[in-house]
Amino acid sequence: MTTTEPATSWPEGATARAVVDLGAIRHNVRTLAEKAPTAQVMAVVKSDAYGHGLLRVADAALDAGASWLGVAQLNEALELRAGLDATGLRPPILTWLFAPGAPLSRALAADLDLSASAPWAVQEIAAAAREAGRTARVHLKVDTGMGRGGARPEAFGELLDAAARARAEGAVDVVGIWSHLARADEPDHPATSEQTAVFTAALDQAARRGIQPQVRHLGQSAGTLFHPDTHFDLVRPGISVYGLTPAVAAGSSAELGLRPAMRLEARLTLVKAAPAGTPVSYGHTARTTTDTTLAVVPLGYSDGLPRIASDAGPVSVRGRRLHVTGRICMDQSVVDLGAEGADVREGDVAVVFGDGSDGGPTADDWAAASGTISYEIVSRLGGRVPRVYVDPERDQ
Numbered sequence: 449m450t451t452t453e454p455a456t457s458w459p460e461g462a463t464a465r466a467v468v469d470l471g472a473i474r475h476n477v478r479t480l481a482e483k484a485p486t487a488q489v490m491a492v493v494k495s496d497a498y499g500h501g502l503l504r505v506a507d508a509a510l511d512a513g514a515s516w517l518g519v520a521q522l523n524e525a526l527e528l529r530a531g532l533d534a535t536g537l538r539p540p541i542l543t544w545l546f547a548p549g550a551p552l553s554r555a556l557a558a559d560l561d562l563s564a565s566a567p568w569a570v571q572e573i574a575a576a577a578r579e580a581g582r583t584a585r586v587h588l589k590v591d592t593g594m595g596r597g598g599a600r601p602e603a604f605g606e607l608l609d610a611a612a613r614a615r616a617e618g619a620v621d622v623v624g625i626w627s628h629l630a631r632a633d634e635p636d637h638p639a640t641s642e643q644t645a646v647f648t649a650a651l652d653q654a655a656r657r658g659i660q661p662q663v664r665h666l667g668q669s670a671g672t673l674f675h676p677d678t679h680f681d682l683v684r685p686g687i688s689v690y691g692l693t694p695a696v697a698a699g700s701s702a703e704l705g706l707r708p709a710m711r712l713e714a715r716l717t718l719v720k721a722a723p724a725g726t727p728v729s730y731g732h733t734a735r736t737t738t739d740t741t742l743a744v745v746p747l748g749y750s751d752g753l754p755r756i757a758s759d760a761g762p763v764s765v766r767g768r769r770l771h772v773t774g775r776i777c778m779d780q781s782v783v784d785l786g787a788e789g790a791d792v793r794e795g796d797v798a799v800v801f802g803d804g805s806d807g808g809p810t811a812d813d814w815a816a817a818s819g820t821i822s823y824e825i826v827s828r829l830g831g832r833v834p835r836v837y838v839d840p841e842r843d844q
């Protein structure tokens with residue numbers, strides 16, 4: 449469910465909502481473009497735009513100057529293309545994960561750019577192109593040190609040969625050569641410059657075979673922010689588009705000039721007095737230590753709150769920073785409001801995470817409480833939490 453509503457309104461019947469600030473998305477895209485002035489920006493909007501909502505984010509990112517969009521899976525790309533067509537926008541869209549036998553004819557009909565990491569992929573793309581009587585747009589991926597997608601450097605020649613053959617018959621156009629960085633979030637680690645050197649060698653190898661792509665691309669958010677040498681023609685930021693830092697140790701969102709776009713909040717469904725010694729939630733892992741007030745927050749692990757953050761995940765109520773007490777359940781969590789909780793009422797808003805500007809919790813705080821990264825916190829936000837879009841800059 450998606451709506452554009454004032455920040456004060458709640459979707460009917462909803463006890464929780466994720467408020468996404470489209471102005472923050474635009475600000476972040478502009479900030480990233482300034483960090484990489486010589487490159488185009490591909491906003492990475494996979495996994496429902498890291499939980500923020502595919503089409504609304506894509507639209508805002510394009511509006512702010514992103515000229516490409518990237519998603520992992522073919523079906524995401526098809527959904528994105530169809531959604532954007534309805535608005536008249538037609539940017540290049542790159543998708544990079546498909547298995548043999550994928551419906552590539554649909555990808556070509558939707559003008560998607562496809563990644564190939566191995567000769568079989570080039571061959572399947574070329575076969576689909578031949579059948580459709582068109583030229584497919586391909587990005588050849590080289591594994592410069594991530595050890596995941598891409599042809600290993602010693603196998604990149606075979607991939608180039610397969611692409612050169614398909615190109616000679618007009619079945620493919622090699623639009624891009626690309627790779628992905630493994631340790632760009634550690635700004636001083638030598639792995640990034642080593643990967644950049646391998647990438648440059650792969651580009652030279654391609655050029656010797658007469659393959660000179662329009663776009664060479666390597667850097668994600670951390671590359672964009674911390675490693676100018678990785679910018680080449682195009683950068684592919686994801687997490688930073690949403691205003692979250694790719695590396696807490698290297699700089700907070702605010703230090704990097706980013707504005708977290710999502711605020712997750714819920715209306716308390718129950719507030720009740722409880723005596724000292726009251727056990728709380730499954731397993732009785734927590735017990736109140738004083739006479740206190742307990743509040744039920746209607747969000748749980750099926751909404752994306754990591755259960756491992758039981759007894760720890762931060763929540764703010766009436767501007768007071770508290771934390772989840774006891775185990776996080778499937779749909780609910782409990783907060784011990786303490787002595788000052790007597791004023792709190794059912795229906796009051798608990799902020800689970802937001803931009804932190806008021807001292808409230810952030811997605812990074814939840815990541816720290818869960819031993820993970822903010823990427824997992826936002827992208828796992830459950831489908832039943834309605835996303836509500838606000839645009840304070842435009843609504844003024």
Ligand SMILES: Cc1ncc(COP(=O)(O)O)c(C=O)c1O
Pocket residue numbers: 492544628667668669670684685686687688694
């Ligand atoms: C191939 C590729 N490029 C770019 C990104 C964006 O990365 P980040 O969110 O760290 O900016 C991702 C996401 O993991 C990715 O898989």
